[in-house]
Amino acid sequence: MIPASFEYARAGSLREVLNALAAKDGTKLVAGGHSLIPMLKFRLAQPARLLDIAHIAELRGVSEYRRGARIGAGTTYRELMESDILRERFPLIGEVCRTIGDLQVRNRGTIGGAVAHADPASDMPAVLIVLDALINVRSKRGKRAIEARDFFQGAFTTALVEDELLTDIILPPSPRGAGSAYVSFAQAASGYAIVAAAAIVARTRKTVSHVEVALTGLGDVAHRVESTRQLVGTKAEPEVLDKVAAEAAAGIEIQGDIHAPAEYRRHLTAVAVRRALDAALARAR
């Protein structure tokens, strides 16, 4: 549990961070450190230098953004839970954060760190996908915005390229009256999802007008559930919900492990989708 030797520096500015990334000298960024530091201790990662970005003000906090919200990459889970804007407009974020780690983890772990790390069982990818989030990245070469559904490409693999920094996440406003829910069947040791479903649903009168569901924990990457489109235009009758849930895992490559065989995960997917939709529908106005 002793990492290989490395240098440590605290970044003073965003420019310093972008310069360091552009130099491509093996510098690794650290904010909360909850993914990176265990990897260092196992010597799975042996970077020459760590650059600490936890203190850069531009990367922190939640703010109003075009009736939605802008979340700085360095915002901790605790800050997300305490944000009034998120509580009012995106209660899904707080619901998920409460299930992440423990108090200490939530005090240090950051949303940007989790998103850039892209652990296949982590919670945030599915959440950002259903909220249609935009992920803003910067490098010395310039800025770009990537849709969450395109950002997560595989296990620990994202659309970020070597010199890019994830700076902030934009959440566009959710449809009026939308209800959301997160249902996670967690692995007992790690708390990571064996299968989890994030859902957001809106209705116009009784008819479903908007629905997004995404899954995490099944395989390499979080997935948007295609079968839910059948719900749009229906009154979300139980038979339709059953069908949507049963078909949710179609086309997704599901992996088994020592905690949950693929067959069990496939079954749980339907349960998670159904329960998340039921809860989201119950919350929709």
Place this chain on the structure above:
Amino acid sequence: MPTIFGSAIKRREDPRLITGSATYTDDVKLPGMTYAAFLRSPYAHAKITRVDVSAARQAPGVIAVYTGNDVKDKAVPVPCAWNVPNCELKIPHHHLLACDTVRYAGDGVAMVVAETRAQARDAVDLIDVDYDPLPAEVDPEKAAQAGAPQFHADVPNNIAFKWVVAGGDAAGAFERAEVKVQLRIVQQRLLPTAMEPRAAVASYNGGSGQLTLWVTSQNPHIHRFLCSVMLKLPEHRIRVIAPEVGGGFGSKIPAYPDEAMVSLAAMDLGRPVKWTEDRSENYKVTIHGRDHIEHVEMCGTRDGRITGLRTRVYAGLGAYASTAAPGIPTILHGLVYSGAYTIPNIEGTVYGVYTSGAPVDAYRGAGRPEAAYLVERLVDTFARAAHLDPVDVRRKNFIPKDKFPYTVATGLIYDSGNYEAALDRALEKIDYKRFREEQQAGWKDGKYRGIGLVSYIEICGLGPSQVAGAVGFGGGLYDSAIVRVYPTGMVRVYIGASPHGQGEETTFAQIVAEEFGIPVETVEIVHGDTDNTPQGWGTYGSRSTAVCGSAVKVAAERVKEKAKKIAAHLLEANEADLEWKDGKFAVKGSPQSARAFGELALAANVGWNMPPGVEPGLEATAFFDPTNFVYPFGTHICLVEVDADTGKVDVQRYIAVDDCGPQINPMIVQGQIHGGVVQGLGEALQEIAIYDESGQLLTGTMMDYAVPKASQMPHIETDHTVTPSPVNPLGVKGCGEAGTIASAAAVVNAVVDALQPFGISHIDKPLTPARVWAAIQAAKASGAGNGKGAH
């Protein structure tokens, strides 16, 4: 003065522990200290063909690198100290470092000593070893079959022993029986997971030839004894100190090669050497628990009388025989097959089998949880086969309270018990009849609720030394105390036991304070240093209070007898005319003459006016050797609801009624029960150490090995009955392991009960959602259930 014995005072250990001012082994810092790190085998079974340490020797800060062949002749292999007789026990050599073959992933190959811990760790990566991999086998039943890979040249079929326990005529009982049931039970490997990993600091004084070893030990005197053997050093030249020890659960009983290596290096280099295990190393190398595959049967009459129990058990020992390993699945397991019941015919066969896993040894309960589990699973299975209520079957077969001391078929003599009273007390907490009605109604709506009962007994208070000798235990099982009273009346008690979380600094002080009628704050318990404590045999097997606590009591009584002589002398009265009241000796009927304990302490210690022929000073030593084991018991009830869609088990209530005799400190007893139950619930629901077929530990971190978290545990309702033991002066039994022994079976019984409509007869623990769901699917596919949930 209110009595202190029986009072729930706060643990006096806690302030220093929770404020970070306690000293653990890793906190020990000595001038010139160096640091050790081990290279451990990545293979479960391989020949070592070449070890090149030259690059490591050149690395920054490195002082020395040792390989197996460097130390082979300097030390004796790690001894196994429980030579169970009559089972042809084979104990292969376990060298301090592997010489030519590695036998589990984690086996020590080399040790680096460097100026800093980081340098030692870095240099380990520079050691170049060529391995020739060999086949591995981690399943104890498969490892015992012909054709399995052979791990030790002198152990055919990897069978370390075949041990048999038999009483009555089991074969005849099964032949005649009206009802027979059988189960195949897997008692999975568990990782003990003490909060503090193991550590050792060795310091050698070349001038005096004295070795001081700070080590995470539950039994420093045993460590002194075994280190003396391993290091070929006279025992009086070794001082072992177990400072604060952050939990053990059995894993800090054994002598490991690691502390011997650290000691050898300290002697070789003339500088202190420290080694601290990290968690990954702890999970790979520190002993594991359980690992049985059991084929078990029970038989009886249609009206619910149990007449026979038979077992065939494959107990995995791992790669080598750890210190107490052979005794765990035999003496501490097979001998308690009768449980709380009058089972007249018992036959058990236990094969101890070497495998390619880490060594297996005592883990909380050590053999007894496995026994209670198989007995209690069988009782429920038998009750169902006989179409009888599991409560009624238990009641019918209990050893009656008026039959104690009672000799069971395995030969043990149970000291005292009132099993029905504990069962009744537990049943008072629920409405059993109504639960059964609601359960049946719920089944119709797909609501799967179940109840699991366990009426356990355990064998604790290890134990009479004569028995220890007869069963091959390589030591005594008495314990010891010195009660020393200072001139100001302050008391220090030096004990042979070595508490590491059990709270005996508090409870033993309560024993002494009660005896002397003095404030508990004036009594201090000293333990853990072989240079100032009398020979003792350590803290494990729920033995310390029953055995060492009794030594404390006897020593205190001796001190009090002497104080009485002095009081009589000072009061110019006959001893027979004195009475002890409110913490004072006084002449009967003359309370104004009273001499308090403190006054007598001063008189004895200054020695100005002693009775004729009485030596000055006020202290006494006692070695207490019990006449029998103690047999705590109780009934635990677990209520669950299973979500059949996900397989998730929700423990809705957990009720523990335990009888450990009189409780010195009820709060500490409750804490011990809580901790034990939580470890048992972890075992029942989520803990499992998994190796892949090549012997790689797949659950090597807490990301994969599910130690229970507070948020995962139910509220635990505790209560007790009090049945004193006749075998020690306190009447106490022991409570450290009770919770673990009872709870795993209670949970599994409850879940199997809940799933009756599916026709499920058994699911192996841990009952993870995936396993429970798979069992339901398998049952559905086989059409075993009636779907209606008829009881």
